[in-house]
Amino acid sequence: MSKTDSAPTSEMGCHSETSKNSTRSDITDSTLSRQAYQIGSQNVFRTWTIDDFEIGRILGRGRFGSVFAARSKQDDVLIALKILFKEQIDKYNVRHQVKREIKIQHHLRHPNILRLIGYFHDPHRVYILLEFAHGVALYDRLKEKGRLGEGEAAKYVHQLADALKYCHTKNVIHRDIKPESVLIDRDGNAKIADFGWAVESNSPQETFCGTLDYLAPEMINRSAYNHTVCFYLVSFFMIHIVKKGHIIQKTSDRWTKRQFGELQRDVDNWALGVLLHEMLIGRTPFESTDENQTLNAIIECKVAIHDDLSEGPRDLIKRLVVKKPFMRLPLSEVLTHAWVVYMITRSNSFLNRHSFHRRISGSSFSL
Numbered sequence: 001m002s003k004t005d006s007a008p009t010s011e012m013g014c015h016s017e018t019s020k021n022s023t024r025s026d027i028t029d030s031t032l033s034r035q036a037y038q039i040g041s042q043n044v045f046r047t048w049t050i051d052d053f054e055i056g057r058i059l060g061r062g063r064f065g066s067v068f069a070a071r072s073k074q075d076d077v078l079i080a081l082k083i084l085f086k087e088q089i090d091k092y093n094v095r096h097q098v099k100r101e102i103k104i105q106h107h108l109r110h111p112n113i114l115r116l117i118g119y120f121h122d123p124h125r126v127y128i129l130l131e132f133a134h135g136v137a138l139y140d141r142l143k144e145k146g147r148l149g150e151g152e153a154a155k156y157v158h159q160l161a162d163a164l165k166y167c168h169t170k171n172v173i174h175r176d177i178k179p180e181s182v183l184i185d186r187d188g189n190a191k192i193a194d195f196g197w198a199v200e201s202n203s204p205q206e207t208f209c210g211t212l213d214y215l216a217p218e219m220i221n222r223s224a225y226n227h228t229v230c231f232y233l234v235s236f237f238m239i240h241i242v243k244k245g246h247i248i249q250k251t252s253d254r255w256t257k258r259q260f261g262e263l264q265r266d267v268d269n270w271a272l273g274v275l276l277h278e279m280l281i282g283r284t285p286f287e288s289t290d291e292n293q294t295l296n297a298i299i300e301c302k303v304a305i306h307d308d309l310s311e312g313p314r315d316l317i318k319r320l321v322v323k324k325p326f327m328r329l330p331l332s333e334v335l336t337h338a339w340v341v342y343m344i345t346r347s348n349s350f351l352n353r354h355s356f357h358r359r360i361s362g363s364s365f366s367l
Contacts (some may be wrong), residue, residue, distance in 0.1 A: 002268070047120070048120045050118070053073065053079075054070060054073060055081065057069050064084045065083045068080070068081045080130040081127050081129060082130060083127055086121075086126065089126070104133075108166070109164050112159040114191045117130060130193075132177075135191075137179065138184055138279075141179075142278065153343075154313075156182070158335060160190055160192065162335060164272065173199050175199065175219075177192070177272055178275065186320075200268045213294065215298060216325070217301060218267070220299055269328040269329065270322075271319050272331075275278055278316055303318070303321050311339075312339025312342070316337050318335070
């Protein structure tokens with residue numbers, strides 16, 4: 001497990017990407033308008049205030065504020081209300097990051113991504129309205145159980161891979177997949193809930209962001225992800241393009257058709273592989289009491305895959321946790337990986353049989 005005591009709320013960001021010339025007025029510009037919309041069945045634009053909500057129990061605390069259960073008085077809809085203090089946002093210079101998180105998550109629509117419904121602000125606080133997941137953080141689930149069964153882990157990997165694939169089609173890189181960033185709802189489905197370090201992948205990223213045990217080597221090296229990938233790609237072709245004086249015509253689509261802008265997204269593929277190991281074993285393959293050892297193990301890609309893992313998840317982890325970004329298994333192939341498909345199919349078959357027997361036992365027959 002990660003070395004924190006409780007799952008934090010999504011309020012931390014990349015300080016190196018924050019504009020140092022911003023003023024407090026930045027937090028109240030059009031990016032953080034006073035409009036929240038699509039509450040419940042309504043699809044309206046209006047001005048909201050904190051008085052429009054009944055505030056309930058606290059769901060989590062973070063450096064910049066807290067998350068509460070809340071209910072819309074107009075629609076009687078339960079939501080999660082994140083309240084951030086502008087004074088704290090200013091103190092840690094994360095205005096740009098808060099606005100970026102809202103902008104990114106607000107436009108994402110996927111069943112395995114926690115929905116950002118709307119947002120508003122007053123002179124002292126920023127309010128973010130989120131879907132209420134009726135569940136627990138994956139972090140807390142692992143803390144309670146220690147490790148998950150293969151069927152459950154495969155289901156979450158499949159759902160998270162699908163959600164990340166969707167994000168990548170929207171040019172969004174998450175950059176911080178970990179147990180604290182994932183919620184498990186009451187139906188047992190995984191939802192990505194934290195976009196505090198997410199960015200749009202339209203330019204090289206040079207920031208040192210995320211949680212150490214889940215960082216890809218190129219992020220630790222603090223080099224632009226695109227530039228790192230370019231170096232790896234050039235090295236690959238220098239080695240493989242010529243053989244006995246002839247150009248090799250056949251190369252993998254995975255390397256030739258993916259754009260450089262896409263390749264920086266593979267930091268999410270790496271993190272998904274690390275997460276799978278933690279779900280099945282209870283710790284990451286790089287976890288150590290010595291931070292320098294963890295750093296070196298990641299940079300050198302010394303993956304200590306636990307002996308308890310069966311061949312299926314072991315193969316998937318080996319194909320995701322790869323030093324060269326362009327060599328990592330694409331998310332589309334994670335979805336069709338033999339172990340993932342087998343475990344999900346087996347789980348669905350069991351649920352269908354269980355549902356059938358339950359219907360039969362509950363029925364009454366007359367002759």
